[in-house]
Amino acid sequence: MILLRPFVIFITFILSYIPILQFIGLALLFFIYHVLIRNRNFHIKKMKEVYSSNNLDFPNIKEKSPLIWLFVYIASFLIINIFYLYLSQQISSLSFEELENFVLPNWQIYLFLGSFIMSWISYATIINRIDKDQWQLQESEITHKIVKNRFIKLRDGNVAMFLRIITLDIYQWFLLFFLLRETTIHYFEDGTATGRYTQLIKTQKVEKTDQNSQEKFENKEEETLQQKLIEKIKNTEENERYSIIFSELTSLEDKQKAKEVLDELYEKNYIKREQYEKLLEFL
Incomplete structure (x- = not known):
């Protein structure tokens, strides 16, 4: 499990808007998403061990890693940005009269629309798997008295994508900040970040050992x-x-x-x- 401090978001935000350092900012941005997904997978895996050892019903959460959706999002994101740069250069070289008659080829329109749709679907899926899945697990942990407090707030991936568009991507940075903060605090409370969760598993194993010895x-x-x-x-x-x-x-x-x-x-x-x-x- 990799625990990132929220100030990493601020650094990434600054780098992403500096032309010379944009690539570093993008790399850090995708790394943050990777860490959130990796921590989500680790959290679910370890909590499943706790639930299994204590004969508790585990929530109906997809165990398969959403990492593939991150790759889809990165690919579609890069295609959109490359297309934007290509289109900007093409338009800037045209005169006003040529600009009035400028029409994009159909394949470019389809490529852009397809990439946009895939970026929306993949991003919404990533947020749902990071946030919704762990929120569901958090509620189950509260029910079984593994944790007492609610830190992870429920969010919808489609709403998040819509807010990104209307806020010109500003919402993304706030979302990442709170996702990092909320999940990290929760990991400390249920012991996933510290290894304290193993006490629940060990207790069960000791009881079984004592019973077998008897x-x-x-x-x-x-x-x-x-x-x-x-x-x-x-x-x-x-x-x-x-x-x-x-x-x-x-x-x-x-x-x-x-x-x-x-x-x-x-x-x-x-x-x-x-x-x-x-x-x-x-x-």
């Missing part, structure tokens, strides 16, 4: 009792054998264990059917 101890104790009885009765006469078994089994406080030992002795033909039934009455 079962092994009880089984071993039962086998030891059975072996002792067999050693005592294997060279004795039938009447004496019955008395020894009766004395040993009726003295046990755990009648269920005594019955299990009796069943084993009967199966191994150390006692007859009549003796077995009589002993059962006392147990």
